[in-house]
Amino acid sequence: MAEPAVVNLKEKLALFSDHWSPRIAGELNGQYxxxxxxxxxxxxxxHPEEDELFLVLSGELELHLRDRxxxxxxxxxxxxxxxxxxxxxxxxxxxILLLEPVTTRNTGDTVNERTVEDLPWI
Amino acid sequence: MAEPAVVNLKEKLALFSDHWSPRIAGELNGQYxxxxxxxxxxxxxxHPEEDELFLVLSGELELHLRDRxxxxxxxxxxxxxxxxxxxxxxxxxxxILLLEPVTTRNTGDTVNERTVEDLPWI
Numbered sequence: 001m002a003e004p005a006v007v008n009l010k011e012k013l014a015l016f017s018d019h020w021s022p023r024i025a026g027e028l029n030g031q032y033x034x035x036x037x038x039x040x041x042x043x044x045x046x047h048p049e050e051d052e053l054f055l056v057l058s059g060e061l062e063l064h065l066r067d068r069x070x071x072x073x074x075x076x077x078x079x080x081x082x083x084x085x086x087x088x089x090x091x092x093x094x095x096i097l098l099l100e101p102v103t104t105r106n107t108g109d110t111v112n113e114r115t116v117e118d119l120p121w122i
Numbered sequence: 123m124a125e126p127a128v129v130n131l132k133e134k135l136a137l138f139s140d141h142w143s144p145r146i147a148g149e150l151n152g153q154y155x156x157x158x159x160x161x162x163x164x165x166x167x168x169h170p171e172e173d174e175l176f177l178v179l180s181g182e183l184e185l186h187l188r189d190r191x192x193x194x195x196x197x198x199x200x201x202x203x204x205x206x207x208x209x210x211x212x213x214x215x216x217x218i219l220l221l222e223p224v225t226t227r228n229t230g231d232t233v234n235e236r237t238v239e240d241l242p243w244i
Contacts, residue, residue, distance in 0.1 A: 004200060004201055004202070005200075006192055006193075006194060006198050007198060007199050007200070008195075008197060008198045009197045009198070009199070010197055026175065026199065026201050028173035028175050028221065028222075029152075029173050029223055030151075033199070051149075051150035053148065053150050053155070070128055072128060075130060075132055076128050076131070077128070077148065078126065079126055079149070079150045079155075080126070099150065099153075099221070100150075101151055
């Protein structure tokens with residue numbers, strides 16, 4: 001493993017512009033720290049075995065759950081428990097930090113054209 | 123478990139003022155998300171089995187390692203790999219988010235007057 005380095009969130013986010021394509025920014029204890037830019041609507045999905053943390057770095061994110069919608073603003077996080085269906089929606093561009101196990105697929109137990117395998121490090 | 127809630131980092135940090143006494147703000151996949159305020163020097167310690175992430179929310183944190191010192195400013199994180207000795211130093215007050223396994227003791231494999239057991243939720 002390379003020597004660990006300081007990760008500046010804004011600098012890393014400036015390196016890419018595509019939406020719904022998370023980059024890996026760190027790894028600890030079997031979890032990845034990911035950075036992503038979101039805009040528009042994602043699909044409904046769930047991660048049967050994995051809790052997922054969404055921390056908003058800029059913008060506002062809606063996390064639609066089946067029984068309510070959670071709104072996250074800059075500096076706010078929410079943990080979607082394993083097994084809970086959710087659909088992220090970003091009316092304007094949102095920058096987020098994600099935390100989830102290294103085994104997590106972005107579309108959960110659904111595989112379709114939104115699925116991204118083999119996420120790149122940044 | 124209570125229904126998961128949105129966590130606003132600044133609001134949570136406003137609820138306490140003591141230094142070197144982390145609060146638990148979330149739990150996922152066997153990890154705690156913790157918030158802490160630091161000022162002054164901590165002790166040298168290590169976590170033999172646990173990687174530890176430090177994300178600076180405000181201020182500047184020095185992480186002294188045996189072979190170098192890492193400086194973290196707002197919006198920057200660093201992961202101290204398991205087994206690596208480190209000593210956090212905050213010249214002025216620093217607010218941080220920590221991520222580490224639920225089993226992690228703040229002073230690692232050292233137990234002394236700086237050790238805090240049974241961290242409270244906030």
